[in-house]
Amino acid sequence: MSKEKVSDIDQAQDPNFVKKITDQVLKDIDYIKNYKSIAPKAKPVKDYREAKIVKAVTSSIYPQTFGFIAKNFKKEETIEKLRWMGQRSVAIFYSIHPQRLQKKGGFVDIVREIGIHSGERVKLEKQITKKGVLQSCIIRKYKCIFCTEGYPVETPNLFYCYPSASFYQHYYNIRSLMLGNLKPRLIFVDIIKTAENDDDYCLYHVERIE
Amino acid sequence: MVKFLSLWRGLGNMGKRVFFRREPKVSLYLTTSMYHTMIDILADSFGGNYEEAMEVMINLTRPLSEEMISSILFGTSVLGMQLKTLLSKFKDLKDFTYFVDLSLYSFFGPWAEKIFGKTKYIPAADSEEQVDTYMLRLKSCPFCYPTMVPPEKFGSHRFGKTVALTVEQMIQLSQDFLQHDFQVIAREVRCFHQGDPYGEIRVWLYPRDKQNLMQLNDYLKKIK
Numbered sequence: 376m377s378k379e380k381v382s383d384i385d386q387a388q389d390p391n392f393v394k395k396i397t398d399q400v401l402k403d404i405d406y407i408k409n410y411k412s413i414a415p416k417a418k419p420v421k422d423y424r425e426a427k428i429v430k431a432v433t434s435s436i437y438p439q440t441f442g443f444i445a446k447n448f449k450k451e452e453t454i455e456k457l458r459w460m461g462q463r464s465v466a467i468f469y470s471i472h473p474q475r476l477q478k479k480g481g482f483v484d485i486v487r488e489i490g491i492h493s494g495e496r497v498k499l500e501k502q503i504t505k506k507g508v509l510q511s512c513i514i515r516k517y518k519c520i521f522c523t524e525g526y527p528v529e530t531p532n533l534f535y536c537y538p539s540a541s542f543y544q545h546y547y548n549i550r551s552l553m554l555g556n557l558k559p560r561l562i563f564v565d566i567i568k569t570a571e572n573d574d575d576y577c578l579y580h581v582e583r584i585e
Numbered sequence: 586m587v588k589f590l591s592l593w594r595g596l597g598n599m600g601k602r603v604f605f606r607r608e609p610k611v612s613l614y615l616t617t618s619m620y621h622t623m624i625d626i627l628a629d630s631f632g633g634n635y636e637e638a639m640e641v642m643i644n645l646t647r648p649l650s651e652e653m654i655s656s657i658l659f660g661t662s663v664l665g666m667q668l669k670t671l672l673s674k675f676k677d678l679k680d681f682t683y684f685v686d687l688s689l690y691s692f693f694g695p696w697a698e699k700i701f702g703k704t705k706y707i708p709a710a711d712s713e714e715q716v717d718t719y720m721l722r723l724k725s726c727p728f729c730y731p732t733m734v735p736p737e738k739f740g741s742h743r744f745g746k747t748v749a750l751t752v753e754q755m756i757q758l759s760q761d762f763l764q765h766d767f768q769v770i771a772r773e774v775r776c777f778h779q780g781d782p783y784g785e786i787r788v789w790l791y792p793r794d795k796q797n798l799m800q801l802n803d804y805l806k807k808i809k
Contacts, residue, residue, distance in 0.1 A: 416729035417777035426613035439645035
């Protein structure tokens, strides 16, 4: 778990950056709309929306998957795959929990909502707004679902919680395009630092891109 | 003796609630979404081969999962009582079903009762596989519900393999602690994802000196 930022997808360099994000969001909205479980009987009448599981039990899969990807792919590819992991989780999450898609609320409510699901403690800082619309802010995140109380794998020069950052981004963006009236319309979330121990925190930079 | 066991059960019931309440938790929806994603990303790395992805994931996860369960079983203390102390009171294989159910409750909280039925013990004499067996019935399954990947893509693996693996490791570590010389093997023999009306995890306790009996187990031939 390294804290040094050395490589990232440089959005400013890519003229299709916003289009790529929009396309991914629209593709996943399509997935959510067409979702049909292959095992419908697996869901009880009262669904799992309130159900929780002890985090320690869940913490054995990600570190090894992270290590496997980091070992087998180049850094840029690894970051792309890890970000995709977060996006894919959002698509599946909304598919099985579609009630969330209709829930009203702005950026702050949505970020808090993610914190409730992930068990993370989230604070918003340095919010910059223009005509009442959020332009950028910092998410300070304690108890990161990946970085704390888990079994992190030592991989130099790579942030550990890319899936979480892209989860925040995609969770907001899908809701925004589904509801159609959220401002900002699309955001990009990048990592500034990740937690080094259980009392430490992760910092994400949120930027309005549309 | 029965009276004492009831007392331990009472303490255990209280302890499992306290444990679940105090531990950090994650939503089950989020967990299952991430579980799917891990399988998807590994399958993507193997050209869409889900069977290979499951194989790799299980091999990668196994040691860490064992470490995690071991730290819960032997490092947890609730209401001043160590979990391993409680475990030592359920040494008898028949009574041990209580400890399996307690562990599931500790992981899933009240939802354990919506997902799992009560664990059944089948003595070796009554078991088709001729060894002591535990049977866990799944009334619902948060893990396979979200999938859109057809079961045949997983080959001889079952989607909830990690759940079966967690149960297997939990029982293996417990039996080792109780100094019972068993090789514990668990398989998900019925699965909603496969079209079964319920899920079922079977756990076989093979005495180390009778491991040849595994050859008679048809489930082990079909399911990885």
